[in-house]
Every structure is written in structure tokens, then in C-alpha cells.
Amino acid sequence: MDKQEVVDEVFHSVAEVAPHISSGLLKRREYVGEENPSDEKQLEADVWANEFLKEEITSLEGVGEFASEEEHEVTDCGEGLSVTVDPLDGSSNIPTNNIVGTIVGIYDEELPCRGKNIVAAFYVVYGPLTSFTIARDGQVDEYVLEESKGDGVELHKASEDIQIPEPYVYGFGGNKHWGSDFERLKEDISDDLKLRYGGAMVGDVNQVLHQGGVFGYPAREDAENGKLRLLFEANPMAYIFETAGGKSSDGDKSILRVKAEELHQRTPVFVGSEESVRKVNERGLSLH
Ligand SMILES: O=P(O)(O)OC[C@H]1O[C@](O)(COP(=O)(O)O)[C@@H](O)[C@@H]1O
Numbered sequence: 001m002d003k004q005e006v007v008d009e010v011f012h013s014v015a016e017v018a019p020h021i022s023s024g025l026l027k028r029r030e031y032v033g034e035e036n037p038s039d040e041k042q043l044e045a046d047v048w049a050n051e052f053l054k055e056e057i058t059s060l061e062g063v064g065e066f067a068s069e070e071e072h073e074v075t076d077c078g079e080g081l082s083v084t085v086d087p088l089d090g091s092s093n094i095p096t097n098n099i100v101g102t103i104v105g106i107y108d109e110e111l112p113c114r115g116k117n118i119v120a121a122f123y124v125v126y127g128p129l130t131s132f133t134i135a136r137d138g139q140v141d142e143y144v145l146e147e148s149k150g151d152g153v154e155l156h157k158a159s160e161d162i163q164i165p166e167p168y169v170y171g172f173g174g175n176k177h178w179g180s181d182f183e184r185l186k187e188d189i190s191d192d193l194k195l196r197y198g199g200a201m202v203g204d205v206n207q208v209l210h211q212g213g214v215f216g217y218p219a220r221e222d223a224e225n226g227k228l229r230l231l232f233e234a235n236p237m238a239y240i241f242e243t244a245g246g247k248s249s250d251g252d253k254s255i256l257r258v259k260a261e262e263l264h265q266r267t268p269v270f271v272g273s274e275e276s277v278r279k280v281n282e283r284g285l286s287l288h
């Protein structure tokens with residue numbers, strides 16, 4: 001099987017389970033009393049969506065490894081590409097019915113590895129519409145779930161070859177723990193751009209991808225690598241933004257160049273329009 005066929009299989013298998021994940025949230029909005037490998041409280045929905053996606057993805061031919069934000073270890077499932085998932089991104093938004101999504105990275109290397117090994121990445125937004133934004137073959141396309149039938153889904157291509165526009169909006173996470181350098185950057189950016197922050201990376205980056213600007217979760221005074229995970233969140237989004245003509249940064253270099261030493265390692269993340277991410281890099285914020 002060629003690599004793009006495997007990418008297609010992974011994309012379609014996630015598209016098929018997406019309506020079930022979205023409708024299954026209703027009864028799974030309680031915390032289960034356990035923590036994930038990043039020491040964050042798990043909702044029943046996090047655990048359930050992970051099981052669902054794991055079963056689908058590990059059964060695909062051409063997938064060699066599966067790793068999830070909700071699991072400690074990589075699962076070996078044969079020969080082929082390595083797939084990472086953040087089954088529910090922004091899951092603390094679930095109890096209040098705000099945006100959540102799923103993030104998938106497809107790497108041509110054993111995990112953990114750098115983002116430069118990504119061959120495709122996509123995210124799902126469970127919003128007013130369920131949408132799928134995928135970077136592969138050098139372009140970013142967006143599909144919207146049109147219909148979910150008994151044995152499959154129909155996707156409508158909503159945008160083709162997305163190019164990130166000039167800066168318009170910004171959203172930065174972790175505001176209770178920003179350092180003074182970052183506070184100054186935020187002041188500069190907020191002079192020109194409009195604040196839009198929803199608390200789920202998928203929703204916030206989706207807005208930036210369509211409207212231009214920058215999303216960031218910087219280093220914090222209490223956590224020098226910030227909150228977001230390199231393999232499950234930062235790399236897939238960086239790949240999507242760089243493919244759409246934007247930029248990514250950990251504070252001074254492309255996220256895709258950050259060395260992956262541990263499966264669940266965190267990194268400061270910035271993705272957005274070229275001009276906005278350049279401003280971030282000029283500050284030299286990286287703590288690496
Ligand atoms: O609540 P904060 O500190 O603003 O953090 C929000 C960030 O945390 C996340 O919810 C982390 O993702 P998970 O929900 O997958 O753990 C991001 O989606 C979001 O950008």
C-alpha cells in the first residue's frame with residue numbers, strides 16, 4: 001500500500017467514527033477519577049473516544065504504530081506509518097457544550113520522532129458543523145460532514161488549497177502564568193489584532209487558519225514547556241499551518257524541528273500567519 005493510500009484510510013476511518021464520537025458525548029460528560037499521562041483529569045468521553053479511535057486505526061493495513069494522548073505507551077500494530085491522536089482536544093469544554101475536536105498526526109517514523117517526519121495531519125471540529133481539515137500532498141483542504149448513513153459518511157469539500165490570510169485574530173492560552181516577556185508580546189499583538197479564544201486548540205487554530213493571525217500557548221512561569229503536547233497537538237497543527245503558507249514556532253524555530261525525546265513531552269506552541277509568528281520569534285521566547 002502506498003503512503004497516501006494509508007493516509008486516505010486513516011482519514012476515512014476517523015471520518016466514519018466522528019458522528020458517533022460527537023453524538024456519544026451527551027452521556028459521557030463526567031470525570032472518571034483517573035488521570036492521563038500528562039496528569040490531567042480524564043472525562044469519560046476522553047477514555048471512550050480513545051478506545052473507539054484506537055480500535056479503528058490499529059486495525060488498518062499500513063498502520064504500524066498507534067499512540068494517544070490518553071495512553072502511556074505506543075501500541076505496535078504491524079508494519080507501516082505511525083499514527084498519533086488527541087482523541088478529544090479541548091475536553092474541558094464538553095461539560096459546557098463548547099467546541100471540541102480530534103487531532104491526528106501521521107508520521108513516517110517510529111514514535112517518538114520529530115515533526116519533520118509527518119506525511120499528513122488533520123483535525124476534526126465538532127462544532128455547529130463537523131468539519132475535517134487535512135494537510136497532505138502539499139495542500140490543505142477542508143471537508144464538512146454532509147450526511148451520516150448507516151454504513152458510511154458523505155463529505156462535502158468546503159475549501160480547497162487553504163492559504164492562511166493576513167493577520168486578523170489572536171488567541172493565547174495560559175494567561176494566569178505568563179512571564180513578563182510574553183506579556184509584552186501580547187500587548188503588541190493585541191494592539192493590532194482582535195482577541196478570539198475559546199479554550200480548545202482545534203477551535204482556536206481553526207479560526208486563525210481561516211481568518212489569519214496567531215494562536216499560541218507559551219511557556220509558563222510554572223511550566224517552562226507550556227501545556228500542549230509536541231506529538232499529539234503541536235506537530236500536526238504546525239504541519240497544517242506550514243502547508244497552508246503560515247508558520248509555526250516554539251518561540252524561536254519551527255515546531256517541526258523540535259527534538260522529540262519523550263512521547264508525552266510538551267512544548268510552547270505558536271501557529272499562524274507568517275508576519276505574526278515572525279513577531280513571536282523576534283522576541284526570542286524559547287526556553288529550550
Ligand atoms: O485552559 P487553558 O489553560 O486555556 O488551556 C487550553 C488548552 O488546553 C487544551 O484543552 C489541551 O488539550 P486537551 O483537552 O486535549 O487536554 C487545548 O485544547 C487548549 O488550547
Ligand SMILES: [Mg+2]
Nearest residue numbers: 086089090233
Ligand atoms: Mg488537546
Ligand SMILES: [Mg+2]
Nearest residue numbers: 086087088089
Ligand atoms: Mg485531549
